[in-house]
Structures are given as structure tokens and as C-alpha cells.
Amino acid sequence: MNRRLCLARRPAGKLSATDLVLIDEPVPVPGPGEVLVRNTWLSIDPSIRIRLAETTPDGYLPPLRPGEPLTGLALGIVAETRDPAYAVGDLVSHTLGYREFAVVGAGSQTIGGYGAPARIDNGDLPPQWFLGPLGSAGLTAYVGLVEILELTAADTLWVSSAAGAVGALAAQLAALRGATVLGSAGSPEKVAYLRDELGIAAFDYHDPALAESLTALAPTGIDAYFDNVGGDHLTAALDALRPHGRVALCGAVSGYDGTAAVGPPNLFTMVAKGLRMRGFRAGSFNHLEQPMRAEIAGHLAAGRLIHRESVFDGIERAGEALVAMLSGATTGKTLCRLL
Ligand SMILES: NC(=O)c1ccc[n+]([C@@H]2O[C@H](COP(=O)([O-])OP(=O)(O)OC[C@H]3O[C@@H](n4cnc5c(N)ncnc54)[C@H](OP(=O)(O)O)[C@@H]3O)[C@@H](O)[C@H]2O)c1
Secondary structure (H helix, E strand, O other), X not given: OEEEEEEOOOOXXXXXXXXXXXXXXXXXXXXXXXXXXXXXXXXXXXXXXXXXXXXXXXXXXXXXXXXXXXXXXXXXXXXXXXXXXXXXXXXXXXXXXXXXXXXXXXXXXXXXXXXXXXXXXXXXXXXXXXXXXXXXHHHHHHXXXXXXXXXXXXXXXXXXXXXEHHHHHHHHHHHHOOOEEEEEEOOHHHHHHHHHXXXXXXXXXXXXXXXXXXXXXXXXXXXXXXXXXXXXXXXXXXHHEEEEEEEEEOOOHHXXXXXXXXXXXXXXXHHHHOOEEEEOOHHHHXXXXXXXXXXXXXXXXXXXXXXXXXXXXXXXXXXXXXXXXXOOOOOEEEEEEOO
């Protein structure tokens, strides 16, 4: 049988593991041009929480209906093939995560343009890196810094959710490119991780107030802000940005888990200071995957970039992994391993 994690009921407020349910179905059968993939690693990403609500923002993917399986980036091994381009045993990345088996074919969806089925040659590298630093998280961090912020070594950059999958990569890549970086996170342990292990100046966004922490670490202001959080963080960034500063809107996780991100109420500072703010989705920049992989793989191999994972074992723990990641209980890239 194939166990799939489905939406049991729409979460009322914060997601609870009981809002999700594992449902058995027969292992699906691939048709012509399709392959059956046995999933080995599931990427646990915040954005699926957006699709568990009654409605989703205009331009985003539609909400899931109760009973429908969750989707997400995943890696797996081809178990049966009806596509001559794939052989049994190939490692494949795709978007039909949160289940043990998936039928993957040319028509398989992307997530916002990212994640079309692809064979992965991981060589000596851990395969799950292709869901993290060499996959979506890496591309997102790279695009945000290089394309959206046009980061320079002269910049002082703030990265929010800096101990998370995207944030830790963005903060370290920016520092490696010569920028002055400060990162924020939600616990003293994460702040210690950023400071002591990643070498990034860091603060806990809970205490003291964001504006106070930013002033303490960047007394003359910041030039660029990599926004993973939205709401109060984005508001504080607009106040802290120097004239002609830039913002990359990567995500707004403070508004995903049952609460709507509030603000910013100070948008006029963009006019007053001539700021530039641009949202992006990594899937619009797939052409940058190769330069991203070359840069990040080089740093990983040389030990210049630290990558941490929070791993949950078994499909029965995928819901718990999602709840833990949204609540801040995980560090680095959150994954579910099905081996
Ligand atoms: N644009 C794109 O193409 C793209 C692609 C991938 C991801 N994203 C976005 O990038 C962001 C980070 O994703 P990720 O996969 O790297 O997740 P992550 O940072 O590894 O995990 C989410 C983190 O969000 C933090 N958080 C939760 N509620 C918060 C709140 N109210 N205020 C501040 N922080 C809060 C928690 O860390 P703390 O303990 O620090 O609170 C939690 O660990 C998300 O917004 C995601 O949607 C965008």
C-alpha cells in the first residue's frame, strides 16, 4: 500500500498534527511515459501551510480540499519505468511529496515553476542536499541575493529566519560575498548557532524589540533586507533601511500558520527614502540553478558553508515535522526520511 499525508480538516489557528491524516491507497500504476518513484526524502516547506487555508492569495496555488494529499518537493528512486528516459534505480526529484510512492510523468506539476521532474546525479554528495542547499533552498537564497537585491560587498544586509533552510544559506552566502550580515531567529539556541557556528551577528526577534536590536547591531542602518517573515519584521526593516535600500520579498511566514501577517503600516518610508522592494519565486529563475549549484557546492566542499538538517524518520512523522518547522522547533533544512 501507499501511505499519503492528507488534509483531514482545515486548521483552526496553528496547524496541529491532528489536522492531517495518513490515508492508505494501492500503490499507483505508471502509464506510458510515466515512472513509479519510491520516495526517499521529503522536503518540509512552510508554503504548504498557505494551501491548507480556505482561500489562497491571488496568483498562488489553489487551496487543498479536505481529503486531498499534501504536495511538496521530494526525492525518490525509480521503482518501475514506462519512460525510456528513466531507468530503474535512477534518483529523481519531483513535487509529489508527503507520500511513499508517486507516479511521476511529463505532466507532473511544478510548485510555482520549480521542481519539474528531473534525474539527479548526486555523485558522492548526500542526495538530500538536492532538496536543500543544492535545491530549492539554495536557489531561493541565491536568487534573492544576486538577482533581487543585487548584493554588493559594501552592503549591510539583514536576513530574517536566518537559522532556517533559506535564511542560513542567504546569510552565509552574503557573508562569503563580502557583505556585512545580521540575522534574526526565534530562540537563544538559534542565535547561538548563528553567532558561534555560522559566524553571523544575530539577535532573537522576541526580545528586545526588533528596532532596538537592529539599532544595536547596525547603528547606521541597513542597505538590504532578505525577508522571510513579513509583518513586524518587514515594518522594522523599512524603518532601518538607509536611502535607496532594497528589500527582497521571499516569504511571509509570520502570516502562514493561522495568523495574517500584519502591515507594514509604514510603506510611505519607501517613497521618502527611495526604497526598492521586489517579491520573487525561485521557480522563475530556474536558469540560475547551475551557477547556484557551482557556487554553493564549492563552499560546502571547502567547508566554508555550514549546512544543518532537522530530520524526521518515517511518513508517519511527516505531519509532526511540518508542525515543528512552522513553530520554530527545527533548525536548518527540515526533512522527512523514508528509507
Ligand atoms: N520565494 C520563494 O521561491 C521561496 C522558496 C522557498 C521558501 N520561501 C520562503 O522562505 C521562507 C523560509 O522558508 P524555509 O523553508 O527556509 O523555512 P525555515 O526558515 O526553515 O522554517 C520556518 C521558520 O520560520 C520561523 N517563523 C515561524 N513563525 C514566525 C514568526 N511569526 N515570526 C518570525 N519567524 C517565524 C521559524 O523560525 P524561528 O525559530 O526563527 O522563529 C521557523 O523555523 C518562508 O517564508 C518560505 O515561504 C520562498
